[in-house]
Amino acid sequence: MKEKITIGPFHPELEESVYFKLVADENRTVTHVEIINGFIHRGMESLVTQKNFMQNLILTERVCSLCSNNHPFAYALAVEKISGVKVPPRAEALRVIADEVKRVASDLFNLAMLTHLAHHHELMKDTMDAREHMQDLKEIIWGNRMDMSANQLTGVKYDLNEEKIKLILETIALVEPKVNALQDRYENDESIRAKTIGVGVLPYEDALELGVTGPVARGSGINNDVRVVAPYSLYGELKPKVTLRDGCDVHSRAMARFGDIVEAIRMIKEVVANLPEGDTYVEKRPHIPAGEAVVRVEAPRGELIYYLKTDGSQKPVRMKWKVPTFTNWEALKVMILGDKVDNVTMILNSIDPCISCTER
Amino acid sequence: MKIEEFNNAIKSKISSGYELKEDKDSYGNASAWIILSNKRDSESVAKAVKAYKGRCIVATAYKNIDGTHTVIYHFDIEGLIINLQLETEDQSIFSITPILPSANWAEREIREMYGVEPIGHPDKDRLFLDYSLAKGVLNEYISLSKMQLGVSETDVLWENVNKEVKQ
Incomplete structure (x- = not known):
């Protein structure tokens, strides 16, 4: 007997609005999947062409909250490329610190959601507890728990003194053992393994064909981390070590995220210890001539690309961005088909969807 | 992946000529711009990208x-960005999704926002x-309030959902 099941557009297990129409057989195995999007479409790509370059810095930070630091980062890189501005070394270092702090907090949040959906609330509580230290750090240094407002055109808006560096190192010293212990628990916990291994499988060939990025790609054994394949900022020197897993399932994607967190902690410590002296931005306001630029950064969810076209005026002619979820989304159909209905929201969570970003 | 190598791979496949530009960012990452004179040739370039196990990142x-x-299609092959630019006068392009499934959403979005039809899109x-909203909304200015009210003044969405539930 066929059964029609709908999840969404609003549902307690969905972080954002999306609408699943599923057909399941008598074993509650999904035989057909249709996903309807567009509930958070705000026409932001049209809006950015009506704002000037400074205003757009604020707007891009508000595309979404979880990767809010990557949008202005990539946007600033695009403007700087067209203007021919090279930001000071200290600004590069500060950009990396902000980005990696954000990555730790974002990935831990996703992992906490995974345990919530797997009904392992003790582990969820401990994961959120570790993340809370990063949230407190963001609040103290950047003044906000989500939108850090770290980037500006030609540099960064914040600076670190000895007291703040000490605070970062103290926080990392608290978080690091917790992350290591959590990594071990996620890897070996019986109930987590039972619920996530072999669930939501995205084979290597499909992952390659669909062009998935970030931890979704890494969980299927593909390394297209922008920080490695096309290094920007300080990543050429930092050489992030990428964790590849070949399980292609929800568990592999979670463990790839742990690899990212561990590397992020290593890089924060390294950059803070070798913080270059000098300016944090180029004082002269940049002249933005006519031109076009394509830039990429690695967001916590994967590759974020910005296309910017200017005509010498104060506003962009066209600005387009593509977030990781935009391409990872189609992979959901591969992952969900043939899996159990009860696993659908957990599989959705495993791509760490950012629907506000995707629909813009 | 080197730009020259890719250029050699597509040289004989493109029938109507193209312009190749190279670009480098301040970190030393190269990218290529291929400007086609005939939009039909996009399929040949997509096939070459596929042969190198590349992907379509997005299209603008x-x-x-x-x-x-x-x-403009933005492709990636082993970290190299290849931007493929083409012009269309009749609001249509030849879909590359059958060759590169990663272009699926990008082409659908272009159809929806600009009314440019990707011919052959599955x-x-x-x-x-x-x-209830016309295709090509980014071709004209529609205020957010009109867009939102246009949806919420009618029961179209609710009726659609209700119909599905009753079935």
Whole structure:
């Protein structure tokens, strides 16, 4: 007997609005999947062409909250490329610190959601507890728990003194053992393994064909981390070590995220210890001539690309961005088909969807 | 992946000529711009990208002052970005999704936002916008309030959901 099941557009297990129409057989195995999007479409790509370059810095930070630091980062890189501005070394270092702090907090949040959906609330509580230290750090240094407002055109808006560096190192010293212990628990916990291994499988060939990025790609054994394949900022020197897993399932994607967190902690410590002296931005306001630029950064969810076209005026002619979820989304159909209905929201969570970003 | 190597791979495949530009960012990452004179050749370039196990990252479209549209595909092969630019006067392009499935959403979005039809695209459904909104919304200015009220003044969405539930 066929059964029609709908999840969404609003549902307690969905972080954002999306609408699943599923057909399941008598074993509650999904035989057909249709996903309807567009509930958070705000026409932001049209809006950015009506704002000037400074205003757009604020707007891009508000595309979404979880990767809010990557949008202005990539946007600033695009403007700087067209203007021919090279930001000071200290600004590069500060950009990396902000980005990696954000990555730790974002990935831990996703992992906490995974345990919530797997009904392992003790582990969820401990994961959120570790993340809370990063949230407190963001609040103290950047003044906000989500939108850090770290980037500006030609540099960064914040600076670190000895007291703040000490605070970062103290926080990392608290978080690091917790992350290591959590990594071990996620890897070996019986109930987590039972619920996530072999669930939501995205084979290597499909992952390659669909062009998935970030931890979704890494969980299927593909390394297209922008920080490695096309290094920007300080990543050429930092050489992030990428964790590849070949399980292609929800568990592999979670463990790839742990690899990212561990590397992020290593890089924060390294950059803070070798913080270059000098300016944090180029004082002269940049002249933005006519031109076009394509830039990429690695967001916590994967590759974020910005296309910017200017005509010498104060506003962009066209600005387009593509977030990781935009391409990872189609992979959901591969992952969900043939899996159990009860696993659908957990599989959705495993791509760490950012629907506000995707629909813009 | 070197730009020269890719250029050699597509040279004989493109029938109507193209312009190749190279670009480098301040960190030393190279990218290529291929500007086609005939939009039909996009399929040949997509096949070459596929042969190198590359992917379509996304595609950008915009409307020019003379009413024509420019479409730029952004491809990635082993970290090298290849931007493929083409012009269309009749609001249509030849879909590369059958060759590179990673271009699926990008082409659907172009159809929806600019009314540029990717001919041969396997998926006819809307991507983000409701059917009550016309195709090509980014070609004209629609205020957010009109867009939102246009949806909420009617019961179209609710009726659709209700119909599905009753079935």
